[in-house]
Every structure is written in C-alpha cells, then in structure tokens.
Amino acid sequence: MSKHHITTTINNNPVEFLCEPHQPLLDVLRDELGMTGTKEGCGTGDCGSCSVTLDGRLVCSCLVLAVEAEGKTIQTIEGMAQGDHLHVLQRKFLEHAALQCGICTPGFLIAARALLERNANPTEEEVRFWLAGNLCRCTGYQKIIEAVLDAAKEIRGA
Amino acid sequence: MSVLRYETPATVEAAAALLASASGPARVLAGGTDMLVQMRSGRVKPELLVDVKHISEMTSLTQENGGWRIGAAVNCMALVENKAFASEWPGVIDGANLVGSVQVRGRATLGGNLCNASPAADSVPAMIAAGAVASVVGPNGRRDVPVEQINVGPGKTSLQKGELVASFFLPSRPAHSGDAYLRFTPRSEMDIAVVGAGVNLTLDAHGVCTAARVSLGAVAAQALFLPEAGQALVGTKVDEAALDALAASASAAAKPIDDKRGTKAFRIKVAGVLAKRAAIAALARAKGIN
C-alpha cells in the first residue's frame, strides 16, 4: 500500500495525514482525523451534507480526493465557532428552529457562510438558489432561509 | 479499488506524456465531480489519475487577440465570478452556472464537463453555440478542434490516447451579438438536463440576423450542432415566424431516447420550445436588453 503524506491547514491548525489516493477528503476527515462534524448523506455530491471550504471555495468533500488537499486550507463545521462564541449563523439557526434532526445543518452552515462572505445582502431567491445544493428532508427549508436572511441582516448591522 | 497512482504534472506536455505511457486505464483529473462518482460506483477503475490543476496554462483565464482563452481546468465558479468574461459571454455563463450546485461548480471545469462526454452536459451546448475551439495537446503536438467535434457518444470522445484538452478559445464577438443557454429540469437546481438549448446570434445595424449558431443537449448521443436550425434565423428579424421555424427545425433534429428523466416525445417537443426561448433571450442580449 502506497499512502501519500499530505500537509494541510484545517480550521487554522496545521494538520498532516497519510491517505490512499482513492480516499475522498470526507472519509479522511471522518475516519482518520475523527472530525465527524462533516456528514455523508450520499457520497455523490448530490446532498451537500459534506460541504467544506477548500482555499475559500465551497465544495463537497466527498467529491475531492484527500491527496488533492496537499498545501490547501480547509474550513469545516468544527472551526465555525470561536471557542464558546457561536458564529452568528449558528445562533440564528438555533433561534429560528432552522434544524430538526440536524444531519444537514453543518453543510448548510458552511454553505451559508460562503454565501454571506460574498454577498452580505442576498435576496430570498438568491439564498434559496445558493443553498439548492444542500438537501434537507425535515424542515421544508423555510426556517433555514429565514435564519440566513436574519444572520445577513445582523452582519450588515442593518 | 486497485492500486491507484496519482500524479500532479506541471505542464500539459508532461500530462500528455503520462497519459500516453500509461499501461492500464488512465484518466485526467480536473474537477473530479463526475470522475469520483464513477470511481465510487465502480463504473470507472483508473490505475493512473493525472491531476491537471497544477498546470498554469490550464487554470488561467486570459484575453487573447480580442477573444478569450479559458484553461480547461478553470472551475465554473471562477468563470462565473469573472465579470469581464460574464458580460461578454452570458450564454456560456448560463451553462456554467447550471452545472450541479454551487459546491459542484466550485470544482467542476469546462474541460471535465466536455470530456466526461455526457450528452446532457450543461456547458457544452453553450460552448458549441459560442463557436468555442478546443486546444488539444497530445504526444505529437497540439491541434485545434471545434468543441462540437470532441464528443462522439455517451462517455466517448474523439481524443486519441495521450491527448487532453488544454484550453478553449472563444473568438472576439462582433457588435450586436448575444448568446443564451436554457435547459429543462424538473427541479429548479441540482439536476441533469432533460433537454438543453444554446443559441448565439449576431444582428446587423437594422436588427436583421446575420449569423446564428444553435446547439441542443440531452436529445442525442452527444450535444448536437444544428447549422440548419441557425439558418432559420439568418436574414430575419428573429420574428415569431423565424422562431417557429427554428423550433420546428430543432425538434426535427432531436434524436432522444426514453430514460428515467424523460420520454422521447417530451424531449422532441421541449427541444423546440427551449430553442425558441433561448433564441428570444439571445436576441434580447444582442439588442443590449438583458
């Protein structure tokens, strides 16, 4: 077995790991590095539950090979709060009951943060289309959209 | 998963050499959003992956003699976020902006979308309509190939062993030109085109169409380039009659199959409907109303 040695930065921490070339980044995060906050819902890039950012770009970690992460910076859900200070999106999701079972929530939070970093004043339509890559079966999306719009308002200081 | 070799060449020529010298199955890895799904399902079992994302020529987006040179490994989001390119080729952006989801577009590339050779690929009809030319690099040098000649069937391209697409060239645009791409999917996002239609047209000063390229996706073994459908618009003011002729020509050209996403009858009808609507959108853009 010929494992690759990969050096990355995950949630601003230096991280090194060994992995097989065929292993998706999602499996390494969960099974090798014990970071189980990123979830697998389909393994084929159709549900968004495994969303992370790679060098600032929102991606599905099930559709990225771990070897491709060499020298890159990764942000996962585990790094979203600063200690016990929740990110405004995390707070708004709780306040707006924007989660029920919560398996899709990490993916939604990572995707919503990527949106608000690009567009601090999105319309409801823009939020719905940006988050169309994240599937949720419990909530019917309504309260997720309200939570993201409310978070945007707070970030804008409106 | 058999033992898999992963290489990250720095030049297109090195990538071509790796592919040419591979004994077992070898594939280019650009965005990987189709490749990894096929590897996971076992439909594809490569023994060598050539990751081209470290090759600057393939990851850059530059203006070249009035047109644009797009690296085959530029991801769709980067393309969509480039304001200068997006304003000049809105139709190509329509296509790039419909590939999968935001997450998928963060990785998926025009080169990968083309060479995966899915008949329903969203960027391909728009690129064909735009008249894009692929720069193909192989063991015996480079050649230019119009995009419509790359795909020859589901999962099959005209590329020889060791060849890969390095970049695309979009020619400079004459005045009063506009392009658009529309697709039909049951969901508003996150879907594979049941039918796709790309139209690119140019008007003269009086609003008469002087040139038109039409392409359909997901209605044949590969994206279709339809010169006759384009002719239906040339010489007209792209009025209702011309649009109906375009729709009829598009429907006639469609050779779809029944599958889990749509029926033959549905695709034939909707091919015409979308071709017409795409032409209307392209017309508006050509007149500067967008």
Added chain:
Amino acid sequence: MLTKTMDPAKVLKVVGTSPVRPDGVPKVTGQAVYGADTILPGMIWGKILRSPHAHARIKSIDTSKAAALPGVKAIVTGADLPDHKFEYVGPERVAVNYWHMTRNILAREKVLYEGHAIAAVAATTPAIAQQALDLIHVDYEILPHVIDVDEAMKPGAPLLFEDMITRGIEPAPTTPSNIAKRLEFSVGDLAKGFAEADEVVEMSFTTAAVHQGYIEPHSCVARYGADGQCELWSASQGHFVVRAYTAKLLGMDIGSLLVHPAEIGGGFGGKTVVYVEPVAVALSKKSGLPVKIMMSREDVLKATGPTSGASMTVKIGVTKAGKIVAADSTFKFQAGAFPGSPVMNGAMCAYACYDIPNSRAVGYDVVSNRPKSAAYRAPGSPISAFGVESVLDILAKKIGMDPLELRYKNAVSAGSPTAWGPKHAHDGFKETIEALMKHPSYKIPLGKNQGRGVASGFWFNGGGESAATLHVNEDGSVVVATGSMDVGGSRASMALMAAETLGIPYDKVRSTVADTASIGYNHVTGGSRVTYATGIAVVQACNTVIEDMRGRAALTWDVSIDDVIWEDGHAKLVAGHAGDHAPLSLAAIAAKRAVTGGPIVAEAAVNAGGMAPGFSTQFYDVEVDPETGHTKILRVVAAQDVGRAIHHDYCEGQIQGGVVQGIGWALNEEYVYDKEGHLSNAGFLDYRIPVASDLPHIDVVMVEVPNPNHPFGAKGVGEVNIVPPMAAIANAIEQATGKRMTSLPMSPPKVLAAIDG
C-alpha cells in the same frame, strides 16, 4: 391511570413558547454524535454484499477467497443467524413475522429484490472490506421477477413465495399467489347509498413507491463482548424496538443487549425497523471487535423500505345538496419483498374525515420484487387520500360547490361514526376547514395557467408505552430523562412540560434520552405519539416529585401535607393557616434533601390512551407551463389541528416538513425500475427530493382544539400534514390545465402528455 388534567384555559408561562432545543448547540457545531460518528478503540468496518438480481435462488455462497484476504476479520451469511418459525406475532396491522424479518436482514433460500443483503464482511479498513465483498462468489439460479402491483396480482405472475395463501379470504384460496392479505371495512348499504346519489364519479389512480428520504443513511456500531454482553450505538426511531428485534434475530436474551440512542439524521418511520444492527452484532460477535456499518445512499434506496406504490379505484356518490351518500374503493398496495404494506391504515383512513353512511374499502397487500415497505409518515393515509380527495374535487365541480364547502358539509366531529367501528371522540377537522375559508390568501385571484387545489387528511396519532424519570439536583435544577428518541425537538417539549408543571424556568431543566439500561421501556418515536404519551409520563413524574416536596415542606414546617400547596415552583402554606413560613423553593427543598429523606427522584410509566387524531386541510396555488408541463408551486397554506402547540416553532416545523415531502411525492419522487428489475435512480440526483429553490413561503395555520386527555391539551402533530398535498396539487393542476392527473408523480413529461392530449 391518566394524570390530572390542567385547566386548558389557564395561562401558561412556558408551554407554547419556542426556546432553543438542548441538542441544538452540539448539532450546529458538528459535535453531535450520529449513528456513523461513534468511534471505538479497535473498531473495524463492516460492508454488506447485496444481490445484483431482482429474484434468484441462492444455490451456494463461497466466502473462502474473501476469508483469506489479509485484514478480513469476520464474514457472516444468513446461516449465522438462527431461523424462526413461520408465524405472525402481535397486532394484525403491524404483525411481525420473524421468519420473514431474518430473511430480509440476510437472505437464505432466495434473494427477492435487487440490493437484498446476502453476506457481510468485517475488515480492518473499509477498502479491504469492499475488496473482500468482490471475492465472495454466489451461485444464483436467476428467476423471473415482477415489480408492478397489478402485474404481481395476475395469475401466472412469478411467485415470491411458492406457498403464500392469501389471508383474509373465506374460504381460503387453494392456489398460492403474491397476494398476502385481503381486508375490508364496510358499513351501511352501498346500493341504497348510490341510488340516492345525483352525481357519481368512479376513477382509478396509481401512486409510485416513494422513499422517506432521510439524509442520514442507516448506520450503527456494535460491540459484542466475550461475556455475551453486547452494546449497540444505533441511529433509530426506537432503541427499545431495535433491542427487541436485534436480540430476537440473534437469539440473545434482551437483557444482554444495551442500545445507546445515537442522534438520528431523520427517520419519518423508515427507522422504526432494523437492517444493519443485527449484521453488525453478528460480525462483532464473530470477530471479537467493535464493528461499524454504514449504508451508502444507493443501499438505502435499493434495500430499505419505501412506502408502497399503489393502484386503486375510488367511487363516490353525492347529492346535489352536497351530501356524500356512498363510497366504494379498492386499494392494492405494494408490500415489497415481504408482506406488510400499510394498506389497512390506508383503507381505514380513506373516508375518516367524512360522515358517510354507506361505504366500503377493500385492501390488498401484495408482494413484489422490491425492497420491503416500511412506515412513512402517516403510512397508507396519503395514498388512499390521493384518490378520495381527487374524486371529491371532481364531484364539487359537478354540483357547482366550493370544494371547502363540500368537505365542510360532510366533516366529522365528536360523535360522528367511522368505517371501522367506534365513533369519533374529538373535534378539530371543521376548524381546519374554517381556518382556510377565512384565510385572506384563499381569495387571491389567479392568472393564466394557474390553479388552486384543496384537500384534507386524517391520521390516528398514537399513544402507547412510555417511561420517564425526573431527578431534582441539589441546586434545584432538574434532569428529565425519557426513552423516546428525539428527532423533531421532543427533548425541548419534555423540558417545557416539566418546567411548566414544576413552576421553574425552562433553562433549569436538562432533558435527555436515556439508553435501554437506564429507563423503562419506550415504544418507537413514531405515530406522532411522543409529545402526547411520553409527555403524560413526564408530567406524572413531575406530579410525583411535587407530592414528595410538599411532604418534605410539611415535615420541615411540622404541618400536615394537606396544608401545603405547590405554586410557581414553591411549596406554600395554605392561605390563612397559622405560622409564618416563607415559601420554600425547589432549590431550598433540594438543598435539605438528605435530612428530609434522601434523593428526590420519580419515575413514571404509562400505556397512554385517549389520544386524539390529527386533521389537516391545505390549499396549493400552482402555475403550469403549458409548453413543458412543469408545475411551479406559487403558494401553500396548510391548516392543522395541533391540540395545543407545546413548542410553537418545532410544531410549525413539522407541518412545513410534511408539506414539502408531500410536494416531492406529488411532483418528482418515484422508483424507476428497468426491465431486469434493477433500480435505475438509486441516488439523490435522479431520486429528486425538493430543493430550497423549488419552494415558495409555506404558510402554516396551527388550529388549537385541545385534547382534554393530555395535561396541556396536546395532539400528535408529526404526520397528518403529509396526507393532503398530493391530491391538493392534482386538484390545482386540473384547475390550471383542465386535465385530471391520476398517476403520481405528476412529472413534467406526464403533465405535458396530458396537456397535448
């Protein structure tokens, strides 16, 4: 023994508000531990080999090459599980047949659907386990298969069970068939009823099998000890039922299996059964190591229970004045590979909203080469409602009556008869119709290619066995523990009910779900039963603690307990009683608990009855593109009787979730099988559940007609909301296009074919 009922009109401080759920922070920070997140020392990975054929006899299984692969630690097949007698055990509707169940966990004589589990391997890495699966050789004798329910019922159809004689037919048939059971509910005189009708409509409908679509695939971790004691971390809707099924399938006694409730990533009824748990335990037993199994999305869609697809005929007669005089329907439900579709629920719920003097509902439970069906949100009711509520809409137009009006004229209320015997004991349905009649959006004018459709729905809601414990901590904070798995926020609801009953703030209550060794038996979290039944147990435990604390205050003040009342979280002397004792808070009493007798603990256990059914009436505005057949949902208003909303936002969230699942069921979701009986859309790309950009604002109206049998008037909320959407959308499409769609899903190709005629 029901708890004493709070006065419904009493102003409540905490119940009805929307505090943050106790499991919220772990879920938004990625710390929550779901079925696949548990990691144990020395853990290895299990993978399951599944049948590539829809129907085949297993002649032999050769695992020798796989066993020789370095890193492989254990291999199991059906032979590793004990077999069971062929018998149906338990209630008729939900009868469990372990002979069937063990064959669905790991095939024995035959594989009955593509994806049917045959063998499983545990190895030191997932890759080795996958490689080992490819080395297992199975010798199949491929048999002809049948997928469609009508085809499966035809004489001469391939038989899944060569000896299956239809139950429920007297005298019993002599030849085997794929029809597992026939049932019938009839009341009154059909001929007389239809004779009185001015308008009669008879129409046939089909619905496609649809999956619950939970985003978390089935997953668990099992650790079987050398002493025969086993622990299981499982994401299920009922860890006590997982324990019972797994122990029975492994031949273990229940006491030696401890099941921890991992967080569950959605269930909707689909995780009230077991698939991977018995396999993981068997692999752990054989390997001596903890084993983790996680299904892929493809496994979930190919091999876990969708709800039935169905074929039905519905005939209803009404008078010009809008009285429904007769109804006669036949429902044929796909059960999948083993008997057990929700056809009885469907037959019972079909007319349950309406007072119909003469009615018959016949049901058939039919097996075919598809995964065994499992419960999906009000199982059976949405399927029969699609036919009944569509026909009612047609009849309303024929007699020129507003569809809400027709429903209102026939709506049941307390005392109305049902088709299965007992009279309704609760109101709530008319109120949902009135809510829509008064709703401003119901009068918004519609444009070209647009239409408005209405439909109603009924669901029983469950009660049953629940247990809860309450501990009072030294500082006056309390711990509420129940055995009811929490998906939709029930930990928050339990805390709300405890805080209100005890008279303390919500954030003084820590609400948890206890494992099977730490709490009394709790039935599944399903049937919308938890807030009702487990809520009753929680309030009873609180009342027991209140009695205890009143006693301790009386002891402290040297007065009789009858002179002490409990109010606003304090023990107080009855007004006007001699002596000037200041009220004693919970914290004050708890601080002195040692001298007044020791720890303050109470456990309550109930078999709750007196639950009230759920009613929902909804309308949908749609716009249909006449050139592509695409249906866009413009507006949704969903009214539902919730009794009393315990947690306002989570109650509303249940209704929004059910509506959107209904929209997916109506427009895009289906199983597409090819000629070889293989599922061609086994993934979230082509099994299309709704995405955020498909949907408008979903306007929820929570009607509150309290159920006096619950301390706070609560009724089950989780399920009835999925019953009306399909018919309502079909009715809206008919108004927009003039075409009556009778087959789900109403996908664009089908709608366009109808429009083009």
Added chain:
Amino acid sequence: MTAAHIVLTSGFSRRYTNGVKEFDIDATNVRGLLKAMDQLYPGLAEILEEETAIAIDGELHEVVYTQVLRPGCEVFFIPRIEGG
C-alpha cells in the same frame, strides 16, 4: 348495572367468534371484560390482548386490564395503529 356493549370488526369476528360481532357484558374494567369473553370463546382473551386496540366511547386505548368501563359504555376492539 347496565352492561357494556362490545363490538368486534367483521374480519376479527369471522376468524375467532364464527361471525358473532356484538355482545353485552357486565364488567367494570377491561380485565373483567376479557375474562367474560374468554369464557364464551376459550383463548380469545390472549388474542384480544395481543392483536387489538380498544376504543371506549370512541377514546382509543391499548388493551390494559385496569382500564375502567363506564356502565353502558360502547367498546370496540379494533386493529392496533402503528405510525411512521
């Protein structure tokens, strides 16, 4: 003491009480009712306990011995409900 009026579903009565659907039984709780039914049809109590739910004046319950029967109440034994 007026008796409780007991009704079985037609399917159930066909299988276990050769078609007899309705009974009048003197009983103050479900335990007494089940014992009386068992006298009429030996073994019926066990089946009622395992296979049915009970509706007393329309209120649904699982079969529990201690459940009180109001004089003259209407009792239906119906199939048990299982939800999703």
